[in-house]
Amino acid sequence: MKLWRVIAGVLAAGFVAAGVTPAWACACGGYLPDGQSKARVYGENALVQYAGGTEQITLSMSVRGASKKAAWIMPVPSAAKVDLGDDDYLFYRLNQLTAPKRVVKKTYWPFRDLGIGRGPGDAAGAPAPGAGVSVKEQMTLGPFAITRLGGSSGTAVTDWLRTNGYVVPSTLAANLTPYLAEKWEIVAVKLAPKQAGENLSGATPPLRLTFASDRIVYPMRLSKGATTTQTVTVYVAAEHRVDATRTPDADVTPELLFAGRVDTDMLPKPTDFLTAYTATYREPGKITDDFTFAQAANDDEYQRITYVTENDGFWSTVAVLLVLVLLLGGGVFVLVRRRAAAGARK
Template sequence: MKVWRVVAGVLALGFVAAGVTPAWACACGGYLPDAESRARAYGENALVQYDDGTEQITLSMAINGSSKKAAWIMPVPAAAKVELGETGLFNRLDRMTRPKVVVRKTYWPFRDLGVMGSGPDSAGAPRAGAGVNVRQEMQLGPFSVARLEGTSGTAVTDWLGTNGYVVPSGLAENLTPYLTEKWEIVAVKLAPKQAGESMSGATPPLRLTFASDRIVYPMRLSKGAISEQTVTVYVAAAHRVDATKLPDADVKPELLYAGRVEDHVLTAPADYLTAYSVTYRDPSRITDDFTFERAASDEEFQRIEYVTRNDGFWSTIGVLAGGVLLLGAGAAVIARILVRRSSTDRA
């Protein structure tokens, strides 16, 4: 049985606020804060697991600012089971794929004294209403979850608006392709534990499990974003993987990492992690979702971050002094040899 796991982390998401033109769409769904806040989701992490026709996506959003309530939506190809996920996963994945740091030394004698101007250099690596069927409603920790089927994008957004969701312009149009393909819409409200509290930081992970005949990460809702969207995708599988279908065919993702890793979630055989990053400067060009397939080889790759470190004036003096001492010692040895030869010749 093949086991595939896909991990996706999505950055630079939009926000919706009263009187603000919404850059609401994120890579997998829309983040909708309450109308009185200017909080925004700046990071979204997702672990997607695929095993014999069953896909599982675990999501956690990072919130910049605070909001008394908020919501997000996500389309999935089939009826979803929704539950709380594991905490701490995404920090581990971030650490696994960081660049290897290589220190390059320099002994320029005056750099640290300010004689040459700038300090040490460093170089980084490349960088329920009509037309809506409410299938289930539940409470999971801080989440109120509704699973929706809809006959049209307008029917779904009307239901969302009636039930207290902020509905940005363009949402109905961007939901339509998913609803045409009979996808389910998962709508999630986030609320603090105590009345009057505000939410900030990372949300608890939420896990969605559903049937799928392919490994897919939904991206088409990002078409509604008006600011650039940066997406980082981690794929953990039995082998290295390629992104075989892209949201925007003209924008290629950058490879960040490829190699075997050790983690209690990413266990063998699905312990090969491949990471990509891509920025969509014109999200309106997004027309599809991400899909992933096995690559031609399992060649490993890791970014390298070069850091140039100057050992400074005194280190340079030490090197020079050491050199002088060595020269002096060498000269003394040569002098003794010459004296001995002179004495031998006189004898």
């Protein structure tokens, strides 16, 4: 089923190198470039589909800079099936689908670009293995070498990662610990360029993870170690509209971008109700929780509106100008006659 490919999915960041500060993007996982890299992940999009107790997340990293090899990790609440996505334009199409509705206001005023007469509503808006580690599965998918891990502690898992050639940020063990305490699984992925000597840059190939879950969850707690502002956009495809019941940072309220039932092959029934939220985290260190979503009280639809003022053609503008000229000319004529009459009376 052609459903989940990422053109601009941006998930998971962090890196450690000699003298380089770890930086984790707001995401479910952590991007770990090679020790000589100065690559950064600069944002994030994710599509989450949920129905009948099964959740599917599609993700990809968009990297600014370059890395000769890299890896990333992601926690999931249960054993995950991992495969490659197959839709080249998924996030581009989702962005178009949830974009503000364009409402055109006609005007005959020739100077509309100066903003004259524009009301406050014109801008936008409308009524968000070593000891303690178990290797569950290893596989190769395209450029990815994937390992599913279980662990007794964050330290045990990071020791295994380090032993097996992963670059491990100093904050990773502590950030993994809450997930492992809840018996979550860790998906560790190595990736490398197709050709020797090439650099990884831009969008990586997408991965799709499918797992059982009793709730809609988008893991975010690994993002606590980020050092730069991050923006995340989460598209949730489910049977009904969803509300964000828990958020990564209680002080940051996600913005609702779109809510509505859509007719597209990207989101087949019953997961054809799409709800999209975005949030920007300027202090990622305050992230302490995951995103969780639950069915909303109703399926009210929502779409942002952008008002655009357009002139109603060249001749209408000419007509307005002629009217203005006639009015001004008439005013001058009346003024001249009044002055002439006043002079005659003297």
